[in-house]
Amino acid sequence: MTNTSESNALPLTEAQIARRELVAEKHAQARSLLQKHGIDVWLTFSREGSDLLLPYAMGGEYLVGQAALMVFAEGPSVAIVADYDTGQVEGAFDVIHGYHDDWLPVFLDTLRERNPARIAINYSESDSGTDGLTYGLYLRLTKALDQIGMADRIESSEPITSMLRAVKTPLEIERIRRACAITQMIFDDVTAWVRPGLTEMQVHEFINERMQAYEVTPSWDASYCPSVTTSRHKPGHEPPSDDPIRPGDGLQIDFGVFFEGYASDLQRMWYFRKPGETEVAPDQQHAFDTMVEAIRMAAQLIEPGKRGYEIDEAVRNYVKERGYTFTHALGHQVGRLCHDGGLLLGPRNARYGDRVTGEIVPGMVFTLEPCIHDLGVEENIVVTEEGVEWLTPPQSAVYII
Amino acid sequence: MTNTSESNALPLTEAQIARRELVAEKHAQARSLLQKHGIDVWLTFSREGSDLLLPYAMGGEYLVGQAALMVFAEGPSVAIVADYDTGQVEGAFDVIHGYHDDWLPVFLDTLRERNPARIAINYSESDSGTDGLTYGLYLRLTKALDQIGMADRIESSEPITSMLRAVKTPLEIERIRRACAITQMIFDDVTAWVRPGLTEMQVHEFINERMQAYEVTPSWDASYCPSVTTSRHKPGHEPPSDDPIRPGDGLQIDFGVFFEGYASDLQRMWYFRKPGETEVAPDQQHAFDTMVEAIRMAAQLIEPGKRGYEIDEAVRNYVKERGYTFTHALGHQVGRLCHDGGLLLGPRNARYGDRVTGEIVPGMVFTLEPCIHDLGVEENIVVTEEGVEWLTPPQSAVYII
Numbered sequence: 001m002t003n004t005s006e007s008n009a010l011p012l013t014e015a016q017i018a019r020r021e022l023v024a025e026k027h028a029q030a031r032s033l034l035q036k037h038g039i040d041v042w043l044t045f046s047r048e049g050s051d052l053l054l055p056y057a058m059g060g061e062y063l064v065g066q067a068a069l070m071v072f073a074e075g076p077s078v079a080i081v082a083d084y085d086t087g088q089v090e091g092a093f094d095v096i097h098g099y100h101d102d103w104l105p106v107f108l109d110t111l112r113e114r115n116p117a118r119i120a121i122n123y124s125e126s127d128s129g130t131d132g133l134t135y136g137l138y139l140r141l142t143k144a145l146d147q148i149g150m151a152d153r154i155e156s157s158e159p160i161t162s163m164l165r166a167v168k169t170p171l172e173i174e175r176i177r178r179a180c181a182i183t184q185m186i187f188d189d190v191t192a193w194v195r196p197g198l199t200e201m202q203v204h205e206f207i208n209e210r211m212q213a214y215e216v217t218p219s220w221d222a223s224y225c226p227s228v229t230t231s232r233h234k235p236g237h238e239p240p241s242d243d244p245i246r247p248g249d250g251l252q253i254d255f256g257v258f259f260e261g262y263a264s265d266l267q268r269m270w271y272f273r274k275p276g277e278t279e280v281a282p283d284q285q286h287a288f289d290t291m292v293e294a295i296r297m298a299a300q301l302i303e304p305g306k307r308g309y310e311i312d313e314a315v316r317n318y319v320k321e322r323g324y325t326f327t328h329a330l331g332h333q334v335g336r337l338c339h340d341g342g343l344l345l346g347p348r349n350a351r352y353g354d355r356v357t358g359e360i361v362p363g364m365v366f367t368l369e370p371c372i373h374d375l376g377v378e379e380n381i382v383v384t385e386e387g388v389e390w391l392t393p394p395q396s397a398v399y400i401i
Numbered sequence: 402m403t404n405t406s407e408s409n410a411l412p413l414t415e416a417q418i419a420r421r422e423l424v425a426e427k428h429a430q431a432r433s434l435l436q437k438h439g440i441d442v443w444l445t446f447s448r449e450g451s452d453l454l455l456p457y458a459m460g461g462e463y464l465v466g467q468a469a470l471m472v473f474a475e476g477p478s479v480a481i482v483a484d485y486d487t488g489q490v491e492g493a494f495d496v497i498h499g500y501h502d503d504w505l506p507v508f509l510d511t512l513r514e515r516n517p518a519r520i521a522i523n524y525s526e527s528d529s530g531t532d533g534l535t536y537g538l539y540l541r542l543t544k545a546l547d548q549i550g551m552a553d554r555i556e557s558s559e560p561i562t563s564m565l566r567a568v569k570t571p572l573e574i575e576r577i578r579r580a581c582a583i584t585q586m587i588f589d590d591v592t593a594w595v596r597p598g599l600t601e602m603q604v605h606e607f608i609n610e611r612m613q614a615y616e617v618t619p620s621w622d623a624s625y626c627p628s629v630t631t632s633r634h635k636p637g638h639e640p641p642s643d644d645p646i647r648p649g650d651g652l653q654i655d656f657g658v659f660f661e662g663y664a665s666d667l668q669r670m671w672y673f674r675k676p677g678e679t680e681v682a683p684d685q686q687h688a689f690d691t692m693v694e695a696i697r698m699a700a701q702l703i704e705p706g707k708r709g710y711e712i713d714e715a716v717r718n719y720v721k722e723r724g725y726t727f728t729h730a731l732g733h734q735v736g737r738l739c740h741d742g743g744l745l746l747g748p749r750n751a752r753y754g755d756r757v758t759g760e761i762v763p764g765m766v767f768t769l770e771p772c773i774h775d776l777g778v779e780e781n782i783v784v785t786e787e788g789v790e791w792l793t794p795p796q797s798a799v800y801i802i
Contacts, residue, residue: 048530048738061622062622062624123535123536125541128451128537131536132535134524135539136526137532156537220463221461224463339449339465341449349502
């Protein structure tokens, strides 16, 4: 791969057009957040795709050279990128500088001219999803800003970027909805195909084939997505076993896909009848009903203005009354990452810290996953002005095989 | 995806065994580098897979919770990870602490007990490949170290990690060799199939199908890998066109694949004869010969102890004498990233800075790509004690269609 070329003026592909529309939505959102917080510029400073906020800043993540992408509260946005990278930011920024040898002069000139009093850069101690700037680049950046007396103007972009990640625009919600729909189609394919005697590994491989057919990729590490676990095993981040499924087993699949950069994260339950059985084993049915009811309760409780821990607390108490516990958070956000960071629906403790105290806002997408014992049901919802909307219909009955 | 499970004691898969062997090689290398530099511990501090050095530290990149992975110059290595992540580091570390709520107490206890005088962490201003620590995590880490009076003991791990990245172990070289072999097989498939009338886009899609067949993924952004360009267009990071290939066109493909986490990065040239032609158009042949000769010269010049810019300078002069120029570096390193960072074979200028002044060391893998005009040939070599070894046989004649 060489870095020599200039960009061509080729006609835009559909994907490029979609990308530009999405960037335009996110930049408009960023400008409005900058104005709200009185911050003058949001600066993404990256090289070799190092900053996980690049998709929000430019609609892609493929910039090789040192880059400075700036969205200002007022006035034209500016991208400073290596000359061979200009094609990647075309259409996304009002002004594009493609440097050949050195990014620094044009960067300093731009800042001198625009003279921002507050410069927001991508770091956060508590939220991994907005902590995109590397420490080496932080040093490089502050040395550059020192040359023009602006090093003391930087601050964390978290107030901007956490909302950029969290509050999905209509185009983003549509992509997550599609990711959920494809995930559910693959679950349905599993239901039509799976039988006792097959192994967790075979189910895993079947789902991989279905992903290829639907042209999607897993929304977390492929070794554990899908996570396929029968009720005699422990679910989680371990490879599937070669132990055949037996009648009387439950089956749990934790799985999601990326559709055009956006993730889904769902869990479903199956049950394999023993000879003569017509229903799910009572213990599994009771656990399933508890989870479904807990999810329904969460969906009813969630509304703009409530805090993350409030939802978790109510649901956790209900699950406890039913004789179960779950030790993890009730739900996390989903977006360009499966664990999209920011506000959690979780308990107040050292593990989750201040990640559960924030306010729920319309446009946030959450998982609801009060998983108990080693069984799991998980749904994805988007917060609306009034409450929530399911991103795919929730599971209401165990799939019986 | 929930985070509740404990790890299962399942039998190891072949991939897990291979991963452990590789981690053992890299940890041994890290210990030896730590001893050489008098540094006591190499610390990788990450969450949600945030540090690009995780594959070297643990043989994977999938740690969800806050993690501290420590390889000491002397004594047992230690991994501190969330309880649900312990399965990811099993076999890679001598001591594994899986915390439930809070990583901090066990982290501080470990450091108090081992009392390292010099703590190397992953940041670098100049080398993106070793700049893995985010600034938010840097702040979190230094606050933690402050509690035990060790914040002033940290320094950049670059002397360790740049060599860990650059100096490939036998298992790593084998993987890159396989990646190169598969890339060449796909080039051969193209040669057998491609005809005038097909478009760049169709060649692009054909290569995508071949990647699926060989079960490999592109070694850089899929939109531009392969980069398929006829001689009437400009190669680079732009999508392929729908303009059909005509007799008299040259075709250049810049392409690489990942095989078990390791990349290849090769370029090949084709020529489509006009009716009656038996040979390549003279201008394209002359350019091709120049590149092949320049690559041969580079391969002869490279040996341990020489500096990156020395090789570039000699080759650049030769190419200039032949009436061409190339503006980018002669070669970059290849490894877990296609642009693996560290030492470059490049010219001394502001763009490349001190990245071209380092010493060539056995085990480094470089591209050689003196691409001129809009034509390109690119080879991959590994440095040996005596000189270089080709990782796949170099192209010696234009493929004539």
